[in-house]
Amino acid sequence: MNHSVQPSDYAKRILLVVTGMSPQILTETLWGLTVADENPFVPTEIHVITTLEGAERARLLLLSEDPGWFQRLRRDYQLPEIAFSTAQLHVITNREGMAMSDIRTPEDNEAAADFITDWVRQLTADPDCALHVSLAGGRKTMGYYLGYALSLYGRAQDRLSHVLVSEGYESSPDFFYPTPYERIILVGPQRKPLDCAQAQIDRADIPFVRLRDDLPSRFMTDHVHFTAVVQATNRALQPPKLVLNRRSQQLLADDQEIPLTPIQFALYWWMAESIKQEDPYVDWASAEAAVQFLKTYRQVVSEFSADYDDAEVALEWRIKDPRDVKSYFATNQTRANQKFSEILGQTAAQRYQIHKISKRSAGQLYTLHLEPEQIEIL
Template sequence: MENLPPAGYARRILLAVTGLSPQIVTETLYALAVDAKPAFVPTEIHLITTAEGAERARLALLSDKLGWFHRLRHDYALPEITFDAHHIHILHDAAGQPLADIRSPADNLACADFITEKVRTFTAAPDTALHVSIAGGRKTMGFFLGYALSLFGRAQDRLSHVLVSQPFESSWSFFYPTPYEHIIETADKRLADARDARLSLAEIPFVSLRHGLPTALLDGSAGFEAAVDAARATLGPARLELDLPARTVTAAGQTFRLPPAELALLAVFARRARENEPALSAPHKEVPDAAWAERYLHELHAIVGPMGDSASAEHALRDGMDGSYFSSRLSKLRRTLKRELGPAAGPYLIEDGGGRPHRYRLALAPDAVRMVGPGRLASLR
């Protein structure tokens, strides 16, 4: 689906934020489905708004008396579009209560998390194309929605703002240009015919950071700040912290645990990078290497502690470490790092130098590595 235009996707979603002006929904729908060439006709519409905004949207767009969403579909013979009260998502505060407005820093953060999760969810399925409108709502709502699309958006997703010609802008009575005469009162108390209105959709380019986010962040629930921190860590210089007693790794803005066997191998190369020591050759296949066993077991003992279980590794390496043991640990380490960090894993993978014979190293600067060990802290230099 990589070369498919947005209109060619089976599931096409229009997502908008609104405040007290639900007209944004019908204006954007008209611009996309009627006026645009080629047309983008959503299969479903979702709205993010406050408690009062939700009630206004329900009454103005979906009620039997006004129902401007249904009128628009009828006037322009648009196909079925799924949009009902269940598709109007009300913002909640940190306590789970519906937000009447966004006033405090806590409200802003709750709003950001809510919008981020909606965008992450809608962009998770590969058969979807998401069109995001930031024309309505408070400025912070539009900012968070646009930022969330930058974090999670894909090639088929779009971001836009709809513009309405004068004197129809800000008029409560205007919802879209009708194909027939429809006289309304404008914001400055004049009369005008809605069919004379002109709408233009300003598409806003955005930089997608999705491919730099860890896979775990894309697959699971992530708040706004966590997603932003992960993007910053990916775009910023690589830094690695190993906490050996806690068995944790911190890299690219993520902290996760590693099994002692893989962590010990990573610690061997992290320590050499911190001390600016040269790359190492791997042990030869079926030829035990005592020096390799010693450096590996040194890190393993630091991880499991004096009472920890290292007997199995000590027995396997009693004559030294051979190439098969090394390759097995290295493969598992690489898989785990890629799973936890996604595309951001690159700087933290053990390199083999590319040529033969392979010489392995962790290509980080000494001051980019921090190691916490038993009873001491190796600080960044």
């Protein structure tokens, strides 16, 4: 991405907020982004994640004809059309698909985390849009999940912020944004009069770590569970552990099964055995490599099988030129390495993938960057 391009330069600009019982968080954030900012971010569409009660409050206070605070804000400051209707009010559902009126139990929190994470995944799927996320509304756990989800899926053009409203106004259900004209509201037990035109809203950008490039590709396209994504991310921070089960031909990396073909499994088993025997550097460009690999492959598939015959024939004529032997292994290496990336993500996968370490004369040395104790062969 060209880093000179700002989020406001994108043709599609999305504002995402979570709200609870105070839908004015949306108008306060929108005012801060569009009116008060030196480099305005004017969304082309708005999405709200909320509870059943929160959605009803947003509908009545923001989207109604009267008071209709969302359209009032647009008219007061001549903002362009912004796609925001009840269709963009996304009510959190539980595991049974029922709309939730509040978030109280551990089960409620898990469902909210999954719901929020999945919406952030969907809204960041379009590379030609910029997403701005506000943490100002909803329960604290909702804000936490929203910020963490953006850390998991956010791109270079995405932003995270929080708004702070000046004293007195922040607790008033009648305050929605600083008006360009005098508007008096009564706040607190003493019914103190305040002019909305004098209110101040400070918006603070919040930096966040972007982990998107390290996520497994399956988390980009499928419905996701927050805990599964976090567990996968945390597991990648722990020491690697490769487990090969010869009988079932199952390979586990970071406790995840990598779906390898028999020939790919044999390739990994062969390389893993070399590590266990403390002879980690295997020269693929050699007749000896072909013999060693076929010996391992015979233990994965029967030597009388068609698959074994095909491998034997393929390697037999390649032995005449060691470079051809290497190319046979390299093709399967590329395909296997790709499967590790799909399941684990690029960064975690690199710990388990087969790597070329050097080239000497006609030889080609390959290895796994693992220690013997990090490999278990069953």
